[in-house]
Amino acid sequence: MKVVLASCAALPEGDGDEDALIDVLKRDGVDVRWQPWGSPVEADLVVLRATWDYTERLDDFLAWCDTVPALANPVSVVRWNTxxxxxxxxxxxxxxxxxxxxxEPGEEPELPVGEFVVKPAIGAGSRGAARFTDHAAARAHFEALGVKTLIQPYQSSVDAHGETALVFFAGEYSHSFHKGPMLAQGLAESESGLYVEEKLRGIEPAQEQRDLADQVLDVAAELLSLDRKDFLYARVDVVSGTDGEPLLLELELTEPTLGFKFTSEDAASRMSTAIRRTASR
Structure with missing residues (x-):
């Protein structure tokens, strides 16, 4: 069985998070290798992992995805989720x-009172995202981005509690990790410039977070006319709202970091099983 982990030219072998996964796949008899997206690829399954420059070339990226016979997650998911x-x-x-x-570009944004976030609708690694209270500065950022943009009230709980990322393989919960505040001062971009450096650690999620993540996967699968097990991988990022209840921040179905560094080898084994089952369909 041949499996390709798709990356990008700036990070041809990812950022190191998949090292444990590669070891387990090889242990399980899989011929696995990295390949930057964009060129023809032959494999039983191509798994999108570190394709983090697609935001500048989305049309090219989606066109390439269309040429891949066996892609995970499927191209219909990628089109929706990017x-x-x-x-x-x-x-x-x-x-x-x-x-x-x-x-949309050219529209006048309706900016909320208090602190809020402006970020590109098509983006990765928190690039282009910024916090504001000043409306003039926010409008200037919006105009500078020049793309479809999201505006969200900033969830102040993130400063104290960060985000919880819940990871699923083939629709089944695997593990979670904690992400520190991404939009605080002092955070540096990675050497590749493709993402903002994150402070990550393993964490056990609350039951309310697990419940929300399950609901999110079920609804997303329904919207896409799929079964949740058709998502080879999924990462559900949640934060706490003002009332303490969990809120969905992002549903990552295209190329998220999966936090293998911050959990046991069992997680890599679970993904290896999911990859081999998907590739053998």
Whole structure:
């Protein structure tokens, strides 16, 4: 069985998080290798992992995804998930989502009172995201971005408690890790410039967070006419709202860091099993 982990030219072998996964796949008899996206690829399964420059070339990236016979997650999922406007769709289905407004280029943004976040609807690694209270500065940032943008009230709980990332393989819960505040002062971009450096550690999620993550996967699968087990991997990022209840911040189905460094080898074994089952379909 041949499996390719898709990366990008700036990080041809990822950022090291998949090292444990590669070891386990090889142990399980899989011929696994890295390959930057964009060129023809032959494999039983291509798994999107570190394709983090796609935001500048989304049309090219999606066109390449269309050429890959066996892609995980599937290209229909990638098309939907690379535009964070999906948050509005999930909220419309009754899920607890951080309030999100979508603003197209040329539109006048309606900015909330208090602290809020402006970020590109198509983006990765928190690039282009910024916190504001000053409306003039926010409008200047919005104009400088020049793309479809999301505006969300900043959840102040993130400063104290960060985010919880819940990871699933083939629709089943695997593990979680904690992400420190991403938009605080002093955070540096990675050497590749593709993402903001994160402070991560393993964590045990609350039951309310698990419940919300399960609901999110079920609704997303329904929207996409899939079964949740069709998501080879999923990462559900949640934060606490003002009332302490969990809110969905992002549903990552395209190329998220999965936090293998911050959990046991069992997680890599679970993903190896999911990869081998998906590749053998």
């Amino acid at each position: 535009d964070k406007s999906y948050l509005v769709e999930l909220a419309a289905r009754g899920l607890a989502v951080v309030p999100t407004a979508v603003v």
